[in-house]
Amino acid sequence: MKKLLLAVGARPNFMKMAPLYSVLAREHSFNPVIVHTGQHYDYEMSKAFFEDLKLPRPHHHLDAGSGTHAVQTAKIMIAFEKVIDAETPDLVVVFGDVNSTVACSITAKKCRVRVAHVEAGLRSFDDSMPEEINRKVTDSISDLLFTHSEDADRNLVNEGVSRKKIHRVGNIMIDSICTVAGSIDSARGDKILQHFGVTNGNYSLITLHRPCNVDRKERLAQTLDVLRRIAKKCTVLFPMHPRTRKNIEEFGIEITDDERLRIMEPLTYREFIVLEKNARFVLTDSGGIQEETTFFHVPCLTLRPNTERPVTIEKGTNELIDIDSAEEMVVRVLDGKWKKGEIPELWDGGAAERITEILRET
Ligand code: UD1
Numbered sequence: 001m002k003k004l005l006l007a008v009g010a011r012p013n014f015m016k017m018a019p020l021y022s023v024l025a026r027e028h029s030f031n032p033v034i035v036h037t038g039q040h041y042d043y044e045m046s047k048a049f050f051e052d053l054k055l056p057r058p059h060h061h062l063d064a065g066s067g068t069h070a071v072q073t074a075k076i077m078i079a080f081e082k083v084i085d086a087e088t089p090d091l092v093v094v095f096g097d098v099n100s101t102v103a104c105s106i107t108a109k110k111c112r113v114r115v116a117h118v119e120a121g122l123r124s125f126d127d128s129m130p131e132e133i134n135r136k137v138t139d140s141i142s143d144l145l146f147t148h149s150e151d152a153d154r155n156l157v158n159e160g161v162s163r164k165k166i167h168r169v170g171n172i173m174i175d176s177i178c179t180v181a182g183s184i185d186s187a188r189g190d191k192i193l194q195h196f197g198v199t200n201g202n203y204s205l206i207t208l209h210r211p212c213n214v215d216r217k218e219r220l221a222q223t224l225d226v227l228r229r230i231a232k233k234c235t236v237l238f239p240m241h242p243r244t245r246k247n248i249e250e251f252g253i254e255i256t257d258d259e260r261l262r263i264m265e266p267l268t269y270r271e272f273i274v275l276e277k278n279a280r281f282v283l284t285d286s287g288g289i290q291e292e293t294t295f296f297h298v299p300c301l302t303l304r305p306n307t308e309r310p311v312t313i314e315k316g317t318n319e320l321i322d323i324d325s326a327e328e329m330v331v332r333v334l335d336g337k338w339k340k341g342e343i344p345e346l347w348d349g350g351a352a353e354r355i356t357e358i359l360r361e362t
Pocket of ligand 1: 097
């Protein structure tokens with residue numbers, strides 16, 4: 001039996017791990033063990049996702065919590081090394097590009113345990129993003145690189161990675177979307193919309209948490225001003241990330257929540273999926289949401305100068321925008337002048353099965 005540690009820590013990791021855990025747990029030849037680093041610890045950022053994704057309680061919880069990048073990464077490494085010593089796994093699987101990803105991959109490699117990286121090869125070519133450093137370091141030491149698009153394969157090959165390590169398996173986040181969206185019938189979906197006081201296509205959904213958008217006072221205040229203007233054209237639902245909320249409070253920015261601009265706590269996975277699928281458009285700086293909106297054919301306006309997910313622009317519904325052009329782009333969407341997009345190859349709900357097949361052979 002192969003023992004696999006599945007290491008996760010932050011919200012965007014959970015929906016990438018859940019489909020793999022569920023396939024591996026069904027197989028007699030694998031013993032999957034979930035390790036939660038505790039990078040995200042609020043109920044809405046973590047436990048609510050475990051519940052929606054029908055994951056068991058993590059077998060290990062490292063309680064790393066917040067801190068500077070060095071502090072957070074170091075705390076995770078110290079605690080994860082002890083888990084590796086105790087569990088002696090055959091393989092550590094890491095997901096995405098958060099601090100937990102890089103911390104656990106480095107620790108595993110130094111303990112001479114093989115590492116598999118799910119969602120490998122993405123590059124924004126912008127080293128000012130902490131995630132870009134995490135991606136490059138993790139990919140450079142991983143033994144198995146599971147990718148979801150041709151551009152990811154190309155990035156790895158360009159960095160000198162052997163083709164033998166690269167396996168294009170598709171987008172595992174779409175596996176979770178398919179399972180969870182498939183379990184919500186239209187009556188339940190309508191109930192969720194009703195709960196938020198909206199109907200199909202008559203509102204927009206906003207998420208913002210990247211340091212480049214929320215860590216400077218002037219920039220954050222300007223962005224919130226623009227959102228207020230957008231809300232006059234189309235109701236805005238704005239589930240607010242703790243980082244953004246904390247900064248608004250610390251900067252002393254006034255923000256009033258009203259019928260048109262609705263500020264809310266972070267949503268559960270099920271709620272978010274339903275609101276995303278039925279939104280007129282989504283404005284975001286998230287990575288994963290660019291992919292989910294492409295899957296749902298919902299217009300996505302990404303408030304960033306670059307993306308590590310270019311396939312969502314080339315094939316999907318995504319466009320990069322800057323804050324000065326945001327309102328104009330919203331008008332384009334509302335006038336029906338947005339591309340329809342298509343779903344990239346292998347974003348079909350079968351990624352976890354394909355990964356498991358490869359893990360069986362290696
Ligand atoms: C992290 C990831 C980012 C991902 C995001 C999704 C890194 C470098 N960044 O960013 O890629 O898109 O998660 O959410 O790993 N906080 C809470 N409760 C929580 C978690 C965080 O209040 O459950 C607050 C803390 O004050 C913390 C701040 O939010 O200092 C930022 O959290 P952190 O995990 O450091 O980074 P994120 O901004 O969430």
